[in-house]
Amino acid sequence: MVPDQPAFADAPLVTTAPAAEPVRPHDIGRLTIQCADQPGIVAAVAGFLAEHGANITELGQFSTDSENGEFFQRTVFHCENVADRLAELDGDFAAQVGRRFGMTYTFTSAASPKRVAIMVSKYDHCLLELLWRNKRGDLDMDITLVISNHEDLRADAESFGVPFVHIPVSRANKAEAEARQLELLAGNVDLVVMARYMQILSAEFLSAVGCPVINIHHSFLPAFAGAGPYLKAKERGVKLIGATAHYATANLDEGPIIEQDVVRVSHRESVAELERRGAEVERSVLARAVQWHCEDRVMTYGNSTTIL
Numbered sequence: 505m506v507p508d509q510p511a512f513a514d515a516p517l518v519t520t521a522p523a524a525e526p527v528r529p530h531d532i533g534r535l536t537i538q539c540a541d542q543p544g545i546v547a548a549v550a551g552f553l554a555e556h557g558a559n560i561t562e563l564g565q566f567s568t569d570s571e572n573g574e575f576f577q578r579t580v581f582h583c584e585n586v587a588d589r590l591a592e593l594d595g596d597f598a599a600q601v602g603r604r605f606g607m608t609y610t611f612t613s614a615a616s617p618k619r620v621a622i623m624v625s626k627y628d629h630c631l632l633e634l635l636w637r638n639k640r641g642d643l644d645m646d647i648t649l650v651i652s653n654h655e656d657l658r659a660d661a662e663s664f665g666v667p668f669v670h671i672p673v674s675r676a677n678k679a680e681a682e683a684r685q686l687e688l689l690a691g692n693v694d695l696v697v698m699a700r701y702m703q704i705l706s707a708e709f710l711s712a713v714g715c716p717v718i719n720i721h722h723s724f725l726p727a728f729a730g731a732g733p734y735l736k737a738k739e740r741g742v743k744l745i746g747a748t749a750h751y752a753t754a755n756l757d758e759g760p761i762i763e764q765d766v767v768r769v770s771h772r773e774s775v776a777e778l779e780r781r782g783a784e785v786e787r788s789v790l791a792r793a794v795q796w797h798c799e800d801r802v803m804t805y806g807n808s809t810t811i812l
């Protein structure tokens with residue numbers, strides 16, 4: 505007995521489009537550009553990409569001034585096998601566009617996540633935030649190493665499958681410790697993140713490491729730079745505390761700011777409570793700053809950043 509056909513049997517057959525091909529990271533490229541602002545830049549870049557078979561899927565740009573300003577642009581484009589064509593694109597772009605406009609530019613591929621080393625001391629919250637977001641696929645980067653001046657966070661790093669190297673640091677051995685850190689880092693990573701690493705990096709280290717260094721400072725800079733910002737905040741009786749992610753330079757806590765945030769506090773919070781409330785802000789601020797850097801969104805100009 506064939507059951508009655510359901511009422512919708514004569515309804516028009518709805519055909520669904522074939523599942524879209526998954527976007528291959530090998531076909532997604534990014535181009536970041538910085539130069540003196542002038543007419544013709546956007547047309548020249550768009551024309552170059554079109555001539556090379558690239559389809560622009562995302563475009564951000566900014567000029568600091570309508571005249572004599574600085575121009576910034578970030579383009580995301582689809583281009584078959586761009587991951588294998590970066591050198592070709594780079595050379596052609598230099599000849600056809602880059603030199604003409606005096607550009608500083610970079611071609612990158614989504615198929616090559618940035619190699620990131622994380623430096624920590626004893627605080628775990630920023631490290632765990634980065635490891636957890638990376639594991640979940642929310643923060644695309646290749647965490648290659650954790651370096652610490654203490655043993656406390658070894659199990660945390662290794663539980664995520666990330667190698668952990670303990671390099672003790674003291675006032676007496678700082679130069680030797682930095683030499684050992686550089687042996688592991690220089691030429692092997694694209695970014696170093698200080699996730700509450702409580703040591704001041706020397707100017708020599710910053711010069712030799714060969715890549716940007718991002719630090720999370722546990723205050724709303726420029727307030728309370730240096731050590732012990734939460735105690736300073738309590739003593740000052742502030743009603744907002746915050747965190748600042750910035751590029752580290754030889755000038756302590758004065759490097760270009762990438763991201764900041766704040767949270768309201770009151771006379772009721774002790775220093776310990778300020779530290780607890782502040783940790784929530786630190787971890788999210790650092791994660792956003794690292795993500796924007798890894799997505800090639802952050803461009804520095806003097807001591808400022810433009811984020812596209």
Ligand SMILES: Nc1nc2c(c(=O)[nH]1)N[C@@H](CN(C=O)c1ccc(C(=O)N[C@@H](CCC(=O)O)C(=O)O)cc1)CN2
Nearest residue numbers: 702703704705719720721722730731752753754756757
């Ligand atoms: N070259 C830079 N290094 C660091 C920066 C920076 O902007 N440039 N930011 C600091 C900020 N910071 C924490 O966020 C921090 C500031 C000062 C100190 C400090 O005085 N450390 C002492 C040692 C303390 C100890 O042994 O426990 C020191 O280095 O002599 C620490 C952290 C991070 N580094």
